[in-house]
Amino acid sequence: MKKTVGELRKIMKFKDDTLPGDIALIATKNPDMLVYALVGEIDRDESRRDEWWHVRMTLFTVPPQSVVWTLRGPQMTGQEIFTMGGDERFMQTVVLPTRPKPERPPDKPAAVPIRRIK
Numbered sequence: 652m653k654k655t656v657g658e659l660r661k662i663m664k665f666k667d668d669t670l671p672g673d674i675a676l677i678a679t680k681n682p683d684m685l686v687y688a689l690v691g692e693i694d695r696d697e698s699r700r701d702e703w704w705h706v707r708m709t710l711f712t713v714p715p716q717s718v719v720w721t722l723r724g725p726q727m728t729g730q731e732i733f734t735m736g737g738d739e740r741f742m743q744t745v746v747l748p749t750r751p752k753p754e755r756p757p758d759k760p761a762a763v764p765i766r767r768i769k
Contacts, residue, residue, distance in 0.1 A: 652680055652732050652739040664746040669693070669727045673744040675708065680739040687711045688718075690744065696721055 655678055663676060673690045691707035703721055710716040722742070725731040729743025 652678065652741060656729075656732065656741050659741075664748075665729055666744040666746055667728065669706070669744050674747060675727075675742050675744045677710070678741040687745075688742075693727075 659676065659678065665676075666673065669675065669690060671690055671692055675688045675690055677686050677688055678684070679686075688708040688710045691709065692705075693707070694705045696703040696705055701723070703723055704727065706720050706722055706727055708718050708720065710718060720727075720735070720742075722733070723731075726733045727742055729741065732739055732741050734740065
């Protein structure tokens, strides 16, 4: 997993924090998998003395899966590789590239949303 994370750090732009609405990249062993997830609510796990957090996410799999992982700060911010059920995991939120808005000639109308016809 260390090698995989090292390679990811060369090609991905990662954030230092994790906030609701962020997109996280998750790497797993067994199965070997890379998947994106939408981070939902993050709530403190009050049942533990140390700081642990319930992180709700929607994994962008087919079909999408909703999960709740209980993690410490370093685990959900890419500072630490961790295990779940004995299998290694890595999670860190990504900086998504932004694309510039295209220049539109003044005489051309704005695009209209395309809707599915029933």
